[in-house]
Each structure stands twice: as C-alpha cells, then as structure tokens.
Amino acid sequence: MKEMTYRDALRLGLQESMQSDPTIVILGEEVGRYGGAYGVTKGLLHEFGEDWVRDTPISEEILVGAAVGAAMTGLRPVAELMYVDFITLAMDQLVNQAAKIRYMFGGQISVPMMLRSQGGTGRSAAAQHSQSLEAWVMHTPGLHLAMPADATDAYVLIKHALTLADPVIFLEHKGLYAQSFPFNPESAPPWGRAKISRSGNDCSIICYSRMVQRSLEAAAQLAELGVRVEVVDLRTLHPLDMETVTKSVRKTGRVLVVTEDCLTAGVSAELSARITEENFEYLEEPVLRMAGEDIPIPVAPALEAASVPTNESIKQSILKLMRKK
Amino acid sequence: MNLNEAQLLQAYRKMRQIRAFEDRVHDEFATGEIPGFVHLYAGEEASAVGFCMHLNDEDRIASTHRGHGHCIAKGVEIKGMMSEIYGRRNGTCAGKGGSMHIADLEKGMMGANGIVGAGPPLICGAGLAAKFRKNGGVAIAFVGDGGSNQGTTLESLNLATVWNLPCIFVAENNGYAESTGSKWSVSCENIADRAAAFGMPGVVVDGHDFFAVYEVAGEAIKRAREGGGPTLIECKLNRYYGHFEGDAQTYRGVDEVKKVKESKDCLMLFSKRVTEQGLLTQAQLDAIDKEVAAEIEASVAHAKSSAKPTSADLMTDVYVSYP
Ligand SMILES: Cc1ncc(C[n+]2csc(CCOP(=O)(O)OP(=O)(O)O)c2C)c(N)n1
Ligand SMILES: [Mg+2]
Numbered sequence: 001m002k003e004m005t006y007r008d009a010l011r012l013g014l015q016e017s018m019q020s021d022p023t024i025v026i027l028g029e030e031v032g033r034y035g036g037a038y039g040v041t042k043g044l045l046h047e048f049g050e051d052w053v054r055d056t057p058i059s060e061e062i063l064v065g066a067a068v069g070a071a072m073t074g075l076r077p078v079a080e081l082m083y084v085d086f087i088t089l090a091m092d093q094l095v096n097q098a099a100k101i102r103y104m105f106g107g108q109i110s111v112p113m114m115l116r117s118q119g120g121t122g123r124s125a126a127a128q129h130s131q132s133l134e135a136w137v138m139h140t141p142g143l144h145l146a147m148p149a150d151a152t153d154a155y156v157l158i159k160h161a162l163t164l165a166d167p168v169i170f171l172e173h174k175g176l177y178a179q180s181f182p183f184n185p186e187s188a189p190p191w192g193r194a195k196i197s198r199s200g201n202d203c204s205i206i207c208y209s210r211m212v213q214r215s216l217e218a219a220a221q222l223a224e225l226g227v228r229v230e231v232v233d234l235r236t237l238h239p240l241d242m243e244t245v246t247k248s249v250r251k252t253g254r255v256l257v258v259t260e261d262c263l264t265a266g267v268s269a270e271l272s273a274r275i276t277e278e279n280f281e282y283l284e285e286p287v288l289r290m291a292g293e294d295i296p297i298p299v300a301p302a303l304e305a306a307s308v309p310t311n312e313s314i315k316q317s318i319l320k321l322m323r324k325k
Numbered sequence: 326m327n328l329n330e331a332q333l334l335q336a337y338r339k340m341r342q343i344r345a346f347e348d349r350v351h352d353e354f355a356t357g358e359i360p361g362f363v364h365l366y367a368g369e370e371a372s373a374v375g376f377c378m379h380l381n382d383e384d385r386i387a388s389t390h391r392g393h394g395h396c397i398a399k400g401v402e403i404k405g406m407m408s409e410i411y412g413r414r415n416g417t418c419a420g421k422g423g424s425m426h427i428a429d430l431e432k433g434m435m436g437a438n439g440i441v442g443a444g445p446p447l448i449c450g451a452g453l454a455a456k457f458r459k460n461g462g463v464a465i466a467f468v469g470d471g472g473s474n475q476g477t478t479l480e481s482l483n484l485a486t487v488w489n490l491p492c493i494f495v496a497e498n499n500g501y502a503e504s505t506g507s508k509w510s511v512s513c514e515n516i517a518d519r520a521a522a523f524g525m526p527g528v529v530v531d532g533h534d535f536f537a538v539y540e541v542a543g544e545a546i547k548r549a550r551e552g553g554g555p556t557l558i559e560c561k562l563n564r565y566y567g568h569f570e571g572d573a574q575t576y577r578g579v580d581e582v583k584k585v586k587e588s589k590d591c592l593m594l595f596s597k598r599v600t601e602q603g604l605l606t607q608a609q610l611d612a613i614d615k616e617v618a619a620e621i622e623a624s625v626a627h628a629k630s631s632a633k634p635t636s637a638d639l640m641t642d643v644y645v646s647y648p
Pocket of ligand 2: 469470471497498499500501502503
C-alpha cells in the first residue's frame with residue numbers, strides 16, 4: 001500500500017481543496033514563502049499565489065478575527081496558528097465571534113472557516129509550546145473539532161472539513177508530522193465517525209490524535225499477555241461518535257479513556273461521564289482515565305515524557321482495569 | 326559620555342559574556358545535548374547592556390524568547406542559566422523552564438517568554454507596582470520587531486501613557502521575525518514612529534553602538550524615574566545566528582551577517598572607541614576576554630555534571646504548598 005507522511009497528507013488535502021474551491025484562502029505567520037512552521041503549507045504559495053496564501057504579521061487575534069470576518073462575507077479562510085498554545089491570544093474571535101455568530105444571529109449566516117494548529121509534547125518545547133488545549137475548544141458549543149491520528153485521516157478529515165459550513169478547529173500533533181503511515185483514503189470512515197483501529201473483546205481504549213499510536217503499541221504488548229484490547233480512534237471530538245464508542249463498550253464492558261490533554265476537566269472527563277451515562281447497565285468496571293498530568297509541561301526531557309501517558313502507563317492502566325495487578 | 330573606567334570595563338565584560346555564552350550554546354546545541362528551542366542573542370548585546378547598565382535590582386525587565394542576553398545584562402548568574410538551558414535541577418528555574426523561560430525575580434528579571442508580545446503588559450503591571458513603591462523604580466519591556474505588531478504591545482503603549490507609567494519599551498528590530506522581514510511586517514518606516522500615536526517620545530538608535538544606546542536609554546530611564554512617563558525606543562540591530570538553533574536561514578543572503586560583523590559588530594565598535602580614545606587598554610579588554618572564556622567553560626562543565634530533575638520534581642511548584 002501507498003505510504004505518506006502526516007505532513008504531506010495535510011498538504012495534499014489543502015492543495016486539492018484549493019484547486020476545487022477558489023474561495024479557500026490560507027493565512028498565518030510564515031505560511032507563505034517559509035511554508036509553515038512545520039512545513040505543511042510548503043509549495044502552496046508557489047502554486048496558488050500570494051492572494052491565496054497570505055503571510056501575516058505576528059497578530060494572532062487579528063488573523064483569526066480576519067478569518068471569521070472573511071468567512072462571514074464569502075471566503076473560506078484557513079487560518080494557521082503555529083502552536084495551539086497561541087489560541088489563547090485569539091480566544092475572543094474564536095469563542096465569542098466564530099462559535100456564536102450563527103446561533104446568536106438566528107441562523108442567518110454561517111462561518112465556514114478553519115483554524116489549523118498543532119499541539120502536544122515531544123520536543124522539549126516547554127510550557128508555552130507543548131500543550132493540548134482541545135478541551136477548551138470542545139467546551140465551546142458551535143465549533144467542530146478534528147484531531148487526526150494518521151496520514152489517511154489527516155487527508156480525508158481536512159478535505160471534508162473544508163466543505164462544511166461551520167467553523168472547524170483542526171488540531172494536528174507535532175509528533176506526527178514526519179511519520180509515514182499507510183495511505184488509504186478509500187478505507188476511511190465518513191466525517192464524524194470513529195474508527196476501530198484494533199479490535200478486541202476484553203476492554204476498550206477510547207483515544208484520538210497521537211494517543212492512538214501509543215494505545216496501539218500498548219495493546220500489542222498486552223496481546224502478548226493475553227489481553228485483547230480494542231482501540232477506538234475518535235478522529236473528531238465534535239461531532240462525537242458515541243454510537244461507535246457505545247458499541248465497543250457494550251462488547252467489552254471495560255473502558256480506558258486516554259488523552260494527552262491534562263486530566264482535570266479535560267476531554268477524558270467528558271468522555272468517561274458520557275460513556276458511564278450511556279452504558280450504565282453494561283459496564284463491568286468503572287471507566288478509567290489515563291491523561292496528561294495537571295501541570296505546565298516541563299522542559300527537562302525526562303519530566304516532559306513523564307507528564308503525558310506513555311505506552312507503559314497505558315499498559316499499567318489496562319492491567320488495573322482487567323484486575324491483573 | 327559619563328562612564329568611568331569601572332563602568333566601561335563592566336559594559337565590555339557584560340557584552341563579552343553574552344557573546345561568549347551564545348557562541349558556546351550554539352556549539353553545544355549542535356552536539357544534541359541541549360533540549361528544546363534555543364534562540365540566540367549574539368549581535369544584539371549593545372541593546373541589553375546599554376539599557377541594563379542603568380538599572381538596579383529594584384528595576385524590572387521583561388524579555389522575549391531571545392532572552393539570554395537580557396538575563397546576563399540584568400545580572401542573572403551565568404552558571405544557573407547554563408544549567409537551566411541543559412534542563413538541570415540546579416538551573417535558574419529548576420530545569421522546568423529551559424532557554425525560553427529563564428527568569429530571576431531577585432534580579433528584577435521577569436522572564437524570557439515563549440509568547441511573542443507577552444512582555445509589555447507585564448511591564449505595565451511592573452511599572453504600576455513601581456509607582457506604588459515610590460522609589461523611582463522603572464520597568465523595561467524588550468520586544469522584537471515581530472512582537473511590536475502584537476495587539477498586546479500596542480495596547481501597552483497606550484496604557485503606559487494613560488497611566489503615566491515609568492515604563493520603557495525597547496523594540497529590538499533585527500530585521501526579521503523568524504523569516505518575515507520587518508520592512509514588510511511593520512506598517513511604518515520605523516517602529517519608533519508609532520510612539521507619536523500613543524503620546525510618548527519615540528527614538529531610533531543604532532543598536533550596534535553601545536554608547537548611543539546607553540545615552541538614549543539613560544535619558545528615557547531618567548525621565549521615567551522622575552515621573553515623566555514612558556518612552557518607545559527602537560534599536561536597529563542584527564542577529565548573528567538563525568532565528569532558532571537549526572534554522573537553515575534560506576531567507577537571507579549568506580554574507581548578510583558577515584558584512585555586519587565586519588563593519589559594525591558591537592564589541593568591535595566598543596573596543597575601537599575605548600582604545601582609540603585611551604579610555605581602556607587592549608590589555609584590559611584581552612584580560613576580560615580570557616576571564617569570560619574560562620567562566621563560560623566552567624559553566625558548561627558545571628551544567629553537564631549537574632543532576633537532572635527526577636520524578637519527585639514533576640508535580641512540585643504548580644502551586645505554593647500550603648501546610
Ligand atoms: C504569540 C506567539 N506567536 C508566534 C510565536 C512564534 N514565534 C516565536 S519567535 C517569533 C518571531 C519573533 O520575531 P521578533 O519579535 O522580531 O523577535 P526576534 O526573534 O527577531 O528576536 C515567532 C513568530 C510565538 N512564540 N508566540
Ligand atoms: Mg526580529
């Protein structure tokens with residue numbers, strides 16, 4: 001099968017979308033000639049020109065706000081924030097403007113924009129360049145939220161997101177860009193559906209983004225111990241595919257939710273509550289969570305690694321869930 | 326110029342410390358032992374030192390992601406900084422912050438900062454607190470040309486005038502924000518031109534010339550100490566290394582930096598002036614170079630042999646621990 005890096009898949013998705021929709025305009029810091037802080041938009045300036053691939057000064061609030069305004073008036077902007085950590089600077093335009101405009105204005109208008117960014121640990125980039133802030137987005141009604149775990153999903157999700165009428169927050173993981181994955185868009189589920197990345201009968205791991213990879217690695221190790229783990233990759237957090245999650249949960253009766261996002265009031269809290277509420281009669285054990293520590297991300301590599309779930313800590317949580325330790 | 330011999334020696338020593346520190350971190354980074362993101366200040370020394378020579382520990386500064394020079398100029402201990410850059414437990418910030426987050430509050434250094442444009446608001450707050458202390462303290466925000474375009478910076482300029490704060494905003498214009506040219510990203514000819522719109526004096530100064538920086542810094546700091554309000558000063562200068570360690574620098578010509586180094590390197594200009602005017606001897610400067618080289622060498626050896634943080638450190642200092 002064909003292989004592709006996560007980065008190239010994103011670029012291909014953007015490129016094909018722009019070829020068919022001339023209202024798509026990319027804007028952000030270093031997105032043009034430099035090609036994006038992580039190289040995702042490399043070459044797009046050359047293909048589409050400066051009107052469609054626009055560098056901005058360092059002004060996150062304005063560039064996101066301009067994307068919202070342009071989306072309200074006929075364009076489909078794709079704004080890029082170099083690091084999701086900088087979403088803090090653009091929060092008003094995102095939360096009070098983009099997310100609310102349709103509802104507040106009685107359904108008159110929609111905001112077909114995308115905000116792309118990346119998060120996560122792995123580069124010792126420290127407290128202001130390593131966070132996973134998806135809970136803030138998920139907590140805001142009105143925003144779609146996609147978090148692909150591999151190249152195929154990076155491609156199909158970005159392409160579909162660029163046809164939606166609502167604002168989409170598209171969060172990539174800095175640890176995935178350079179990795180190659182099997183590339184098979186035909187095999188991907190539709191937008192809004194989770195996928196079973198590995199099937200098993202003993203317990204379910206619910207995860208997304210880079211934690212899918214770590215969960216799969218833990219599941220492979222657990223298979224050697226005779227524990228058959230099912231891994232569910234959510235792909236999008238809004239829409240949230242509770243149907244697929246529920247099916248897996250009812251099959252296995254035991255659930256571990258894994259997120260890189262920190263524990264308290266995080267995505268894992270929402271997921272475990274929903275799973276419990278919707279599967280009250282079907283759970284063999286309480287739902288467990290394995291999430292990032294409730295700390296700013298430290299720079300020292302060993303501390304950084306210990307601040308988020310690892311293959312080993314996921315494995316240990318599953319053993320606990322299976323009452324094997 | 327009102328600098329005595331001891332002050333001149335001090336200015337030279339600080340600039341040399343910064344240069345030697347950065348050159349060494351550049352070399353060490355290449356070995357792969359230094360974790361994370363590192364932005365070097367080499368080439369810009371006259372700005373940090375020209376301002377901080379006027380300050381005491383009661384005065385506050387806020388820095389940027391390119392913070393090593395501001396730290397050294399403000400008196401942060403070099404050994405602790407090097408350990409921090411190596412992510413060691415005895416670093417200035419216990420190995421939790423790294424290069425982009427070195428801070429030493431006792432020295433009035435409110436932190437390097439990973440968020441472009443985050444310093445000026447902090448400095449408005451520090452200026453306000455200084456007003457309350459009534460000791461003539463001042464607060465200085467260093468920002469880059471890129472950072473000068475953030476709303477936070479522009480709003481800070483406005484507030485500083487409205488509240489008549491003892492603040493100085495130093496725009497270090499090194500021509501680039503990552504690969505983006507300041508000629509393109511800054512909407513007016515000089516960043517300092519914006520001062521007029523915010524009702525404060527704006528000054529452009531050659532950031533390679535320590536003496537020129539020292540002089541305009543002195544005037545602005547004196548006015549701020551006396552209750553005369555804020556100033557915006559733009560230092561035009563150059564960074565010698567890439568935006569970050571590992572930057573391929575495809576956006577600038579290969580001899581752009583070489584030309585600057587040959588014609589207006591701040592240490593070169595300083596040495597030339599003080600020796601030609603008979604203020605200091607070459608032997609005095611050479612002696613400092615030697616001492617600084619040994620100091621930097623020792624700081625690297627110290628950092629490399631220092632303990633890394635352990636899992637016991639992971640959860641500490643999120644909050645003050647209450648009994
Ligand atoms: C809010 C925010 N946006 C973007 C970045 C990424 N970034 C780090 S440094 C930098 C360029 C800064 O340029 P400038 O202010 O001129 O400072 P210089 O690097 O030249 O010292 C950018 C875009 C960031 N760290 N924070
Ligand atoms: Mg700059």
